[in-house]
Every structure is written in C-alpha cells, then in structure tokens.
C-alpha cells in the first residue's frame with residue numbers, strides 16, 4: 041500500500057513542479073514513506089534519516105526538505121522531531137492531500153509542519169489519479185483502508201484508523217484508468233481487504249466478490265488479485281468468486297498468524313485453527329488449483345512449545361506455496377505489548393524452524409510446477425542479459441530467455457525448472473519484436 045500511496049503523493053506534487061529522481065543529492069524534497077508494523081521497520085526510518093541529514097550539510101547537494109510520511113509519522117508524530125530535528129514535515133497516511141500546504145508552511149516558517157489528523161473528507165477524492173502504472177502491466181489499487189479488528193499485536197487500527205471502503209464507482213473508474221495506461225493486472229489493496237463493503241451506483245453495499253467481478257469485467261483487465269485478507273471475513277460470496285471469475289488469480293494471501301487456538305484467542309483473531317482449515321478447504325473446493333500464502337508470528341506473549349507445535353502442524357496440513365513469518369515485536373500502545381514476553385532466543389529458534397518448513401513447502405510447490413504451461417505477466421529485465429522476469433498466476437517469480445518487448449505483457453510459458461524462490465521456463469508464444 042505504501043507503493044500505491046507514494047504514487048499518489050507523486051501525483052499530488054507534480055503540479056507544483058516536482059519530478060521523481062533516483063539521486064537523493066539532486067532532490068529538493070525527500071519523503072520517507074514509512075512502516076510501523078514491527079520495531080525493525082520503524083527503527084530503519086531513523087537510520088535512514090541519519091543518512092539523509094548529511095545532505096542538509098553537504099554544500100554540493102540541494103539541501104532538501106525532509107518529510108516523514110506513513111505509519112511511523114502517524115504513530116510517533118512530534119517524537120520524530122525530537123529524535124530527528126532535521127525533519128521538516130511529518131504527514132500521516134490520511135493527510136497526503138495536504139502535502140502542498142505542508143510544504144508551503146515548512147518553507148515559509150522554517151519550522152516543522154505536522155499533520156496526523158484523520159480528516160472527515162475522504163482523501164481519495166482529493167488525490168489526483170495516477171498517470172502511469174507502478175510496474176509495467178500491473179497496478180495496485182487501494183479499495184479499503186484501516187481496520188476495526190484490533191488484533192492484540194497490531195498497530196494498524198491506530199495508524200491507519202477505522203475501516204473505510206471506497207465507493208464502487210471510484211474504484212471502477214480508477215481501474216479503468218489503469219487499464220487505459222496498459223495495466224492487465226490489478227491488485228485490490230486493503231489492510232483488511234475482504235471486509236470491503238462499498239456502496240455501488242444504486243447505493244447498495246457490495247462485498248469484495250462483487251467488486252472483483254466489476255473490475256474483472258473491464259476491457260483489458262486479465263488478472264485480478266487482492267490482499268490482505270482476514271480469515272473471519274472470508275465470505276461465501278468471495279469464496280464462490282474464485283470459482284466463478286476466471287480472471288481472479290488462483291492465489292490467496294490469507295494470514296493465520298498461529299496454529300494454536302489458545303494463541304489465536306489471545307491475539308483476538310476470532311477464529312480457530314480448524315476454522316482456517318475449513319476455509320482453505322472451501323477455497324480449494326471453489327478452485328482446485330488455488331494456492332495459499334500466509335503470515336505467521338512466532339513468540340507471541342505466552343506462546344508455549346505446544347502452541348508452536350500446533351503452528352507447525354497447521355502448516356504441514358495446509359501446504360503453503362509461500363509465506364512470511366516474523367518474530368513477535370511488541371508495539372507501543374497495543375494490548376499484547378504489556379504481556380510477559382517470550383525470550384528472544386526462543387523466538388529465534390522457532391522462527392528458524394518455521395521458516396525451514398515453509399521454505400521446504402515453497403520449494404516443493406515450485407518443483408511441482410515443472411512441466412506445466414502457465415501464463416506469465418512479465419514485469420522486468422532479469423539479471424542476465426536476454427532474460428526477463430514475470431509472475432505466474434500463483435505469484436511465483438518466473439524467469440525465461442526472451443526479449444524486453446515482453447515486459448508489461450502476458451505470454452505462455454512451459455515451466456522447465458523449479459528453484460527455492462523462483463521457477464524457470466521456456467516461452468511458447470511467438471514474440472513480436
């Protein structure tokens with residue numbers, strides 16, 4: 041979502057004459073778009089600010105304005121200025137449309153400008169539309185923001201605020217715009233995207249399944265994805281959409297966090313491990329080739345060896361194509377942060393064991409793709425000359441030998457090789473020069 045937000049910020053600054061540069065020393069304004077989900081991500085902001093601060097003293101640089109955007113800005117506000125006085129602007133995720141005003145204020149007054157309000161007017165209506173897709177052929181599109189679930193480990197309900205769904209018409213208009221800019225794949229985004237319930241043109245609330253159908257019907261859109269979902273919001277309608285909409289890719293990122301009912305309860309996830317198993321079964325029932333990815337937290341406060349074993353057992357039962365796993369990180373202001381913590385060494389041990397199992401599952405999934413014929417959306421040049429890299433329907437990175445003209449397009453590929461993190465293939469389509 042930060043990629044999407046950064047693009048919107050670029051759009052809002054373009055009328056002021058700002059253009060993107062890859063060179064920090066050339067920049068008149070540097071915006072760090074930050075993440076507060078775990079301590080490591082938040083701390084990275086300060087080490088990065090330390091590096092950027094040098095540019096302010098460097099006579100060969102442009103002495104840029106420095107802005108901190110995103111969830112660290114939202115969560116820490118004034119504290120950022122105390123730790124990093126070189127910062128000129130602090131802007132939370134709900135206030136990006138006010139960036140021009142904040143820049144003017146910081147420039148005029150020579151004092152830091154802060155905006156971490158949650159304004160009543162939806163920012164989406166005030167941000168200009170994109171003029172390019174972030175990656176050739178593919179675009180992210182935020183349809184839902186914020187979260188009302190309050191999992192006890194998570195900062196999102198505090199930093200991104202209450203759950204908000206965009207109206208259907210504005211989502212469809214933006215998807216049409218991306219299609220006109222050459223996108224054939226749209227990924228619908230939200231912190232809890234399957235809680236989507238936007239109003240359609242007739243004023244009725246529709247769910248994510250119906251929204252996906254609307255986006256999939258747009259000429260030029262061949263692939264639709266969505267992320268990230270909560271198991272308890274996996275409705276029958278959305279599950280059915282996987283069987284009914286061919287453009288909906290057979291891949292779901294469905295975080296489960298833990299396989300222990302005790303831990304799930306303490307996390308306030310409001311479902312059991314068996315609920316999760318049943319949801320996966322229903323998804324696979326709707327679409328047999330559906331693959332899953334997930335997020336896991338190890339070392340949540342109170343997690344015992346038995347709890348962790350239950351997580352390994354769930355992973356073994358499901359068989360994930362890919363997954364992310366993290367050590368629990370205590371976040372200020374969240375309920376779990378005050379609980380007795382699991383020792384760091386135990387967390388490290390559990391993380392290594394879980395990642396070992398998940399890596400084996402990913403390799404097995406990639407190996408099982410060998411011999412199949414798949415559609416690949418090519419997105420960038422590979423490391424070797426003459427190589428291009430894209431994504432399979434199952435989100436695997438796919439490398440083939442082929443021309444750069446493939447980038448931004450979908451082509452047929454025969455998978456010939458499966459690795460730990462990617463698969464290799466041979467082009468089957470004739471490729472125009």
Ligand code: 5AD
Nearest residue numbers: 193194295335336366367368369371
């Ligand atoms: N500690 C560790 N991981 C976390 N996540 C969210 N909050 C925390 C935390 N406090 C993970 C969850 C979530 C993903 C985006 O980040 O697994 O699904």
Ligand code: SF4
Nearest residue numbers: 187189190191194196
């Ligand atoms: Fe955080 Fe997701 Fe739980 Fe919402 S549903 S509180 S975003 S982990």
